[in-house]
Amino acid sequence: MLKESIFIVNQLNKEPFLKNLTFPSFEALSPLMLLEVLNEVLTEIQPKYTEIIQDKTDEERVQEMINLLSMLEYEPIKECCDLQAIREGLDTNDKVVIYPILFWLLQDVSTLKRKAYLSQFTCEIEVPEFLHHDETLYIYSNKQKEQIQKFQQTFVMYEDLQPLSVSKNNAVVENRTMQNNKCSLLKQKEMLHKELESLVKSPDILLKASRQLRLERERAKLVARQTTEQEEQLSQAQKRVSELEEQTKGHLVAGDNAADLIVELKNEIEANTVKVMEKLPTELEKMRKEVDALQKLAEMPVVTAAQLLEMKNQIQDVTSKIHKRTVKIIIDQSCEEDRLKSIREKASAIHQTNNLKAQELQDLKDRLAFVERKAKVSATQTRFHDGEWGLWDELKCKKINLRKKYEEVDGLKAERAHLQGTKRVLKQTAQYFHPLLQILEAEKDKTGPSDVQRKLERMAFVKKKDQSQTDMCELRRLKAMMASLTSYMSTLREERKAVRQQALEDRFELKRAYGTTALNEKLKLLKDENAELERQCNDKQALLETTKMKLKAAMFELKAYNCLEARHHTTKSVKAKGTEPRSRTNKTK
Known part of the structure; x- marks a missing residue:
């Protein structure tokens, strides 16, 4: 407050x-x-x-x-x-x-x-409710509203014009000054008219003189224009002369001959002719084509509103079709992604098995390297308890392999438990829905999804049998290859042991008979033989690995092809079963 x-x-x-x-x-x-x-x-x-x-x-x-x-x-x-x-x-x-x-x-x-x-x-005048039905009052009230709107518009115009308005005194003063100027101008006009009448007695002579004067002025303008053009040309010529003088000075300083200058001029002339004969016609053709296209556009009739609506409707139809097609493509992509997921999972499983096999091969290589090191040590030293160290290393490798096998068994057990749980849930759902489907099929006398499912299960069983047979064949081949590899490795070990024993015996014999020189020569020969054997073993291992990879790739492709074929067959069978009841209903209609 x-x-x-x-x-x-x-x-x-x-x-x-x-x-x-x-x-x-x-x-x-x-x-x-x-x-x-x-x-x-x-x-x-x-x-x-x-x-x-x-x-x-x-x-x-x-x-x-x-x-x-x-x-x-x-x-x-x-x-x-x-x-x-x-x-x-x-x-x-x-x-x-x-x-x-x-x-x-x-x-x-x-x-x-x-x-x-x-x-x-x-x-606005408020009209009571009991007089609303009176027509005269209604007309007068509408007239009053119209008058109010007109008044508001005129008031807005008045407010817009108010800052531009001039005061009354200023307007009166300006009017008086304008009247005085008018009187003075009228007097000057009369005076000039009298002077003209007194001077000009024959107007024809004056008109001729004025025409000649006008012509002379036009000629003077032409002459001035020509002089300016000539001055411009002269200035351009002077510039050209100065440029040529500078060029001549540059050529003199550079020590150019007349023959070189003529060659340069010929080259410039050739370049200019190429531009004129080749580039300019192509550019002119392009310009003509553009002009023709623009003329065609100008000559085309004007598009009406109805045509625009038709075009808009066509565009909308095309956009809707594109949208449907994109949705279909997205659905197909999702299905393909699901297929690829399953294939990737199988590939990852095969990759894991490959890694395990590679680890086993690496262990074998490590063991082989250890055996070679042992052979070298036995050749240089006089110790005879190499068998104990070999047994110790073999036990270590077996222990590592056992741990890996136990880990693989644990993973397989977990997968088995998960798969058993999913199988149990699927069986329960199938047991719940199977009688309902059979009842519905019996009511409608139609082959429903249960028959389709049985057929699909039979087909899947047959496919699984074929696939299992192919897989068994491939596994037998792999097992045979692995057995041959293990037999080869065992024979190689036996040969190495025999060679080692023979080397020791020969060493003692040679020491007794010939001495150290002959023994060294014999040792070199044995080393060369050992190197050749190792090279042959490595080549055979590389061949085995390549064949194994090829077999696994072929198995993977075969499985993927079988899966795709099974899905394609199931979709075809489902579509055929879906079209049969529709055709029956159409026949009944």
């Missing part, structure tokens, strides 16, 4: 009120004086307010005040939001009601004046 009262005092001390009030004096005002201040502010906003209030009772004055405030779109304060409370406050001249009203009115007096002025002409 304090801020509101200070603002009210400041606004009342300004124009157009000029009250010369202070804050204490304003607070000390009596209720009647406050009411007079409010009436003065309202009369400033609405000049006819004093005429309306005269010769009226207090209740009528309060009602008129409330009507004016509602017309000015006054929103009551939160403390006194009730209209009855506002009416009582205005009747008793309460400060709690009058201060907010004054504060709101004095915030923007100019806009409120405009609202009050417009409200005189834009307020």
Whole structure:
């Protein structure tokens, strides 16, 4: 309230009120004086307010005040939001009601004046409900609305033109000056007309002279234009001369001959001829084609709205077809992804088995390297307990292989448990739905999905048999290859042992017979034989690995082909079974 009262005092001390009030004096005002201040502010906003209030009772004055405030779109304060409370406050001249009203009115007096002025002409007359059916009143109310709209439009135009308006005094002064200028110009015109009449007695001579003068002026313009063109040509020629002089100076400095310059000129002429004869015609043809295309476009008839609608409909049809095709492609891709997932899983399983086999081969290679190292040690040293170290290493390798086998067995057990659980769930669902399907098939006398499932199971069983037979053949081949490899390795070990024993015996014999030189020669021969045997063994291992990889790749391709063939066959059978009942229903129809 304090801020509101200070603002009210400041606004009342300004124009157009000029009250010369202070804050204490304003607070000390009596209720009647406050009411007079409010009436003065309202009369400033609405000049006819004093005429309306005269010769009226207090209740009528309060009602008129409330009507004016509602017309000015006054929103009551939160403390006194009730209209009855506002009416009582205005009747008793309460400060709690009058201060907010004054504060709101004095915030923007100019806009409120405009609202009050417009409200005189834009307020619609309210017609009672029992007179709504009267046609004359309805017509007059519509006319009133039209007049209000016209008034609003004219007022907007007036406001737009108001800043551009000129004052009356300035307009009068400008009009007088223009009239004076008009009189002076008329006098000058009369004087010039009299001078012409006095000078020119024969107008034909004057016209001829004027024509000749005009022709001479045109000739002078042509001469000036020709001189400017010649000056430009002269300046261009001077520039060309200066360029040629610079070129000659450059050639003299470089020490060029006339023959070289002639060759350069010939080359330039050839390049220019190539441009003119080859490049320019192609460019001209391109330009002609573009011009022809543009002419065709210009000659084409204008597309009508109906044609545009047809084209839009065609575009929409094409877009819908594209959308359907994309959806179909996405579905096919998802099916292919499922197939690829299964193939990838099988490939990962085969890859794991390959890794295990590779690890086994690596272990065999390590054992072979260890045996070779042992042979070298036995050749250099005189120890005879090499068999114990070999047994120890073999035991270590067997222990590592056993651990790997145990890990593989644990993984297979976990997979088996998971597969058994899924199998159990699938059996339960099949047992639950199988009798229901049989009942439905018996009711409709149709071969349903149960028969299809049986046929599919038979086909899958046959496929599995064929596949298992092929897999068994491949496994037998692999087992035979592995058996041959193991037999070869065992024979190699036996040969190495025999060679080692023979080497030891020969060593002692040669020591006794020939000495160290002959023994060294014999040792070299044995080493060469051992190297050849190792090379042959490595070649055979490489051949075995390549054949094994080829066999596994062939098995993988065969399995993938069998899976795809089985799925294709199942989809065909399902489609055939789905089309049979439709054809029967069509026949019955």
